[in-house]
Amino acid sequence: MGERVRFDGWILGLGTTSGTRLVVGYWPRSPLGPVSDVMVERADGNRVLLAATPELASFVAGTYSFDEVRVVPVEVGRAPGHWVLRAGPLALRVRVGRRPPLGWALRTVPSPLARTPAWVSLLDPFARVAGLRTRGTAGGGRTEWYGVQDLHLIRSASATWDGADLGGLARVDPPVRFGFGSVPPTPSVVRVTTTIGLSTPV
Template sequence: MRVRYDGWILGTGTTSGTRLVVGHWPRSPLGPVSDVMVERPDGHRVLLAQTAELAEFVAGTYTFDEVQVVPVTVGRAGDQWVVHAGPLALRVTVGRRPALGWLLRTVPSPLARTPAWVGLLDPVARLAGVRTRGTAGNGRTEWYGVQDLHLLRAVSATWDGADLGGLARVDPPVRFGFGSVPPTPSVVRVTTTIGSSTAL
């Protein structure tokens, strides 16, 4: 059994050392949903999920020290993203599409989303420090079909009103599971396919 989450993944570090991964899914088996994975400088990993069903599924796929079900909103207008998720407030300015982004756009979307194509790209992706295919929690396998990529130009974030600082690399890498985000802050257009006999 396979399910698909279609949308965007945004990954960034902050100068405080907190790293953030936003999943914004307008199309999913659970309807339009969003979540944020947070890793603090001390390594504490937090999931902020919009619904209990999403929290259960994501926490069953990745590893967290803490899970919170909170209101999550993602607003996108032009090059601006505004994310509110419980204690987190995040504003992002999206920048240019690099050469890799232009290359990704040359692949027809129906092909780019297929697990077979994604599996072929995984050895190349590993050279960049990321993976497009791997085994996740509860016997699940995931395929990340990336179709576009933009770099981030600016970030501002707070946690319970405390400033997390500005834009920084995702370094050290986040530790939620096999999947990661590039060390360079970016946002990708992606279709995530999850295969499992127990998925949803």
């Protein structure tokens, strides 16, 4: 079995009425320390990675596909019901809402079990019915397992890119094209442990 690393934290995914879709990774625990990144797909299909450090940018770009990679300060502020993010040209404010039935169901699974690749692989066929993936092959010969443990819906969001308004909150439609899967189409925040099997050491 090859080396495996874990990124433990939250993924926030949303769309905007301008067509830009955003995926924020907030990782208090990772092999690179506390880090954050933003994957952006613009309305024209251009895919941009905004990463807080060169090491994180290299790792993420080696796992997912982008047209442009930028190393910029990424600052994420979280308070009950609110996220505030600054990442280079992007400014984002989000209000987080209720936990839907799926979120309650996810919380019934003990976290140590929910994080294991074996459990995640077991769930993958069911996730595919909903158009999602919990396990798949990523770039660089890597394999990923998404151990989701909770989910909240996003109530509202405001975002700008270089000061230009990106529009109101919208579904993640079409799905983002960074890797083998997308975030849920309904704007949401998920508590997740991402396990990555490496072909080479990080």
